[in-house]
Amino acid sequence: MSQSETVVIERQADVAHVCLNRPDKHNGMNFEMLDAVNDAARTLAKDRALRAIVLQGAGPSFCAGLDFKAVFNAPLAAAPALAQLWLPYANRFQRWSLGWRDIGVPVVAAVHGNCFGAGLQLALGADIRVARPDARLSVMEAKWGLIPDMGGVALLRELMSIDQAKRLTLSARVIDGREAERIGLVTHLADDPLVAAAEIADEMSRYSPDAVAAGKFLLQEAWQSSESQATAAERKYQRRLIGRANQRISIERNSSDADKPFRKRRIDS
Template structure:
């Protein structure tokens, strides 16, 4: 399969993986092939203990313009099993599109340009940090098609904005600018070169012990909306998985200028 036939292209730069949505002529509209390719990519990267950071971006004029309805509905036989996913009592393949990135113990940074609609914004919400170009556009667009966001977006949206803001975004399907998205908290940073900025941020976030980085990510996700007792219990549990271990000892030695020994591969997973 040539690169032009792949809906997702993964590029590696040392310990950083760049995940590129690759339907540029369709503004990276998500079809079922791209859905499965993104999920398979996340699953593969989650198993790579040498990986230190991930950047998600889109090739062509947009990050992701949402679900490509024309492509999906063109084949009813393929669409029917996809719709049956709604009957499952656990996170389905559509929800893994965004949620899978939270299970990977490395920083995940989304670099957003052009349109970021529907499935696109839900994918971006699954990243730990979002960098957008000032001219990017955002929308939780499912209401336009008579639907609700169902690709993990609601679980992720509630961490970033108030419920009244979320209701307005979901019910109106309003398209907002990158500046407004930044003011609302949907976007972490604005930058004229989001891909480069995302890379720099990913490397900055992954500079220290890969075990501490992974545990810090999982701790925050687990405890952010938890009770005080649950949050402090999570602190103790994750700290026990770090203290005295190889990468923690290396951190102490490096911090004390006693060593420049490289960190060992990540041992912490969710």
């Protein structure tokens, strides 16, 4: 589809594979990769024919976190980056993970090797995480005297209890894929997470693209909400689906053997 030096996007039919591409650095995030990932999310959000996304890393790791040497050796770029902390909305760094939640298709991360800090927060932005049993994962910011500030806290709270999140965050401990699955940090384990991620992406994108998008946005909006807010969200998204073209096609598909194609459109969040 397109590519930059640090992020390569390949389109396989209606699935986009977004690959971090600094393999010699274990895909450590520098400013170029940060912007390339954010650009990829914005571009793919506009693609109405897209049905799923797989996030992956080239080389020995998914993403080993922030490349501190590259970032702090660029003071002219680091200064405006620091100013992002004073913005009253999700900043450039937080969009690294949160941007994937705004796309109305399933996003599946295939995790192998090291998945630390910024890398883990990127994986958390996916809807599903598939990891190798021997993958190494860590909320590592405390090691560098920092906290996770790339959307990670907003995403961790959906997956685990606060005591589990505190243990990960305050200790910077490295856990393997098996323990990550046990505590809910990853969804599935697979010896070949890329193959498994593609299969899951296909499974989650077979039905009406409007229903898939609405289901994703509904769960994200309602999961931490009150009962009244959650039921209001149900009503809102159902109004956007019922009686529309893709819902009628869904009924026709289930009433006959015809595999009528869905309209290439999706609702917005």
